[in-house]
Amino acid sequence: MAGKNAKHFIDLENRYTAHGYHPIPVVISRAKGVWVWDTEGRKYLDCLSAYSAVNQGHLHPRIIKAMREQASRLTLTSRAFHNDLLGAFMKKLCRVSRMEMALPMNTGAEAVETAIKVARKWGYERKGITRNKAEIIVCSENFHGRTTTIVGFSTDPDANTGFGPFSPGFKIIPYNDPAALKKAITKNTVAFLVEPIQGEAGVNVPDDGYLRKIRDICTRRGILLIFDEIQTGLCRTGRMFAWMHENAKPDMVTIGKALGGGVMPVSAVVSSRDIMSVITPGTHGSTFGGNPLACAVGSASLDVLIDEKLGPRATRLGKLFRKRLHGIANEKVVEIRGRGLLNAIELKQSAGTAREYTERLMKLGVLAKDTHGQTIRFAPPLVITEKQIEWIIGRVKKVL
């Protein structure tokens, strides 16, 4: 477990920092690529990638270079003035997401809040919905962030107990259930907000065809389909965005996490010109949204994903990873699931908690994160090699 050195940092953190997390007891002080080092110089393979915010690997030279150069030229103007990077970055983001207009923010939760605002305004202006009556449909076990509006439609009691009263206008349906969506739509519905794979819920992969079916329902009923691709996007599941697996192009996408290349928060909403034009001067904004430093970092982060072909790599290595996991699975394993390099092992209740396994993996040099009691998530940086996958498998085999 944590050495003397680590204990000092953990105690200090625990004393002065609110306890919103329950971290694995490792103190990281350095990183490169897929590896991180603790304060005692021990090396670990990062199988979480900061919840998929480090798809390009830690300290990617191109991203760090872009950041350094921009940091010595211009970092912040606010949107009260133009800057010479925003347009080109948004153009690149629209191109990779096959959309027409983007709205830059910082964190994932802000991108989701933005999508909610755009969808509601679109509903009032384009569908003529009665003032303050707009409804948005969401799924049980969703994770869309931590703002009061967003936790208000979470079904996780840890996320919302004690934080009400909440914003009305959300309706919760089961995930992976197109019939439930059909039934839930009313004349006041403006949008369906959903994750193409539920990451935080434990890598819940819906049935093949689900994305296509909900796309068709939303089109037929005249409501917006919004994919939250903050975790599944940017090559994590093998395509630039997870919706591309089924060519189920949504009306809006929220993007975050790896858009900041693991160095700073960069998020955005992308959509069509028609939908995005409900945003007019004064109706939405963010002091840091679209700042030049974020544009430089975000732009380099996209370049790395494309130039290093991290999508195809995630597909290939993800298949290998799941195949090897199936090969070592024993009676303790209920299920192995995932897509690309977003994967999970679900353990039987009788096998003990996932937390016990992640702590043992830590001792063997693998940092993975338990979620929801019985699930271990594996989401290494996409720059991982075949050899490193085999290395992880050897250790997972040991703890099983």
Ligand SMILES: *Cc1c(COP(=O)(O)O)cnc(C)c1O
């Ligand atoms: C992480 C995440 C968010 C929230 O992003 P933050 O940057 O933490 O606000 C929203 N949606 C999904 C699917 C996520 O995985």
